[in-house]
Amino acid sequence: MEKQVLSIIKDNTLTYGMKVISLAKLAENSVNILDISDDIKKYMDEGIICDLAEGNAPYRPRYIVPNYEKFMENGSELLRIKPATNIWEATHNLLMLYKNVPSVTTFPVYVGNIDTLLEPYIKDEEEAYNAIKLFLMHIDRTITDSFCHANIGPVDTKAARLILKAERELQNSTPNITLKVSDETSEELMTEAVQTALSCAKPSFANHEMFTKDLGNYGIASCYNGLKIGGGSYTLVRLNLAKLAPKAKDAEDFINNALPHAMKLMIDLMDERIRFIVEESGFFESSFLVREGLLSKNNFTAMFGMVGLANAVNYFINSDKKEDRFGYSDYANDLGMKIIEKMQEIVDNHINKHCSASDGKYLLHAQVGLDSDEGVAPGCRIPIGEEPEIYEHLIQSAPFHKFFPSGIGDIFKFDEMSKRNPKAIIDVIKGAFT
Known part of the structure; x- marks a missing residue:
């Protein structure tokens, strides 16, 4: 601990503000007060479940929307x-x-x-x-x-x-x-x-x-998260489907066994994080944002994140041919849909009493990824570099959006010619929203 503190203090690449934040995070992570099972820890160590650097002792909700x-x-x-x-x-x-206005990063999101x-x-x-x-x-x-x-x-x-x-x-x-x-x-x-x-x-x-x-x-x-005004999200934990896929014998085993098991572990982790924030941290009792009516516990939910759908599908497809892979093959796209439908079913069958904003249910969120991710496709996106023409890309991605009320940010690339014709882009946006 002493070495880590000194390492932060002496790091000339950090500004004063960065050092303060890093030292605070180090202190928070020096305690282990959450009741987390060994199975959860194992999946976190393997990178299948990730708490996205929320810390060991969450003393404020991740995202706050005053x-x-x-x-x-x-x-x-x-x-x-x-x-x-x-x-x-x-x-x-x-x-x-x-x-x-606090958040997981100390800055307003x-x-x-x-x-x-x-x-x-x-x-x-x-x-x-x-x-x-x-x-x-x-x-x-x-x-x-x-x-x-x-x-x-x-x-x-x-x-x-x-x-x-x-x-x-x-x-x-x-x-x-x-x-x-x-x-x-x-x-x-x-x-x-x-x-x-x-x-x-x-x-x-x-x-x-x-x-x-x-x-x-x-x-x-934050990263295109839709949340209730006057509330926010207690937590965002994500499931890396790309790293989970190898634990299954085949696609059927993945949907029926590996996925439900991993989701149960992640739900338990989210429940425990929320319990501590609401019942022990004292945030809602001490925050002037709550006292002055800018925040209410009744407007909070939590986000069940996922990443790497395309990777998981392509793992089971086991083909380098583009026409067989996610984004192109009907079979691959249907498999992706079955995976997301299963995730929706499991999330909908769980109730957390503190998530009043969403009737006690967690919201699925297609997470955009981390800078440390290598070769993992964001959310439900087609892997970068494999995207089809924009109209085909829109048609392929649209059916997934309804499963993600808290957000599924998609990026669609327009060429330089588009600058001369913004109306064409407007037509694409309106068409995609129809």
Whole structure:
């Protein structure tokens, strides 16, 4: 322990803030207070189950999605913030609150539907643009976390257009941005968003109708996770199907035995993590976000993550021919669907009393992967480099989306010619959402 502490302190590649976070994580991981079975530990050691660096003593939910609308309306008693009266106060109030929103990374993973939060304070567009640009720069320079996520839309607002304009100019990496797309989203805003995405790889596009049907009042946080406003997710643990597949004799054995066994272990781990957060950590008793009504335990759920579906399917197909593999063969795609249907069945048959936001059930989530993953396809995606033409890719991937109410981010590549015709991209997005 002493050597590890000194190693962090003396590491010249880390900033002061990184050292503080690393030392805190080291302290948290020095205790073993969760009741975890040897079988779970074995699967974690083998990389089949992964807690995604949540730590040994979870003292806050992984992802927190505050009700920023309520904050803008009421201000904060603890932070001595009064409701804003102009664009400068509005942006500063939000920035002050962001410093007090925890997550698994210590930074906020959701910073709000920032266009509708700021729209009421826009009186002069030039002044508002300057304020919004500084606001976005502040987020990028102080929330140094790729999980940080902002939303805009679905309605067209001056603020949304100013945000997109600023992002094109600034070329910042943080925050990630998602445009909620619905029938209310104007063609003009969609065009602005597409042009911005082609310039700086954001915003992403979310099916507002589908998320609203599944979750109600929601926000897109972190790695495209749909979660209830005023709540969030206690935990996100993932199952690596690519590493689980070799434990089965064949596809049938995988679906009937290996998969249910691994999922039972992972559910037990999630139950234990949630029990500690809710019943022992004191988070919900001590957080001013709860006290001031920006968070409620009733709006929390948990995410059952998965990764490597394509790898598992291709393992059982055992063919190097593209036409036989996941994404191309009907047999392979059907096998992938059977695996996900089995996962849905198992998740739906489990109840956790603390997951009120989702009627006691965990939400399946197609996890995008880790930088340490080698050769593992994200979620339900076709392996990178094997993707078919975009229209075929969309048709293949669409049937899987309904199983993942908390998110299944897909990436579709457009060529340089697309910059000349953003309307074609809009048509693809709308077609995919239909």
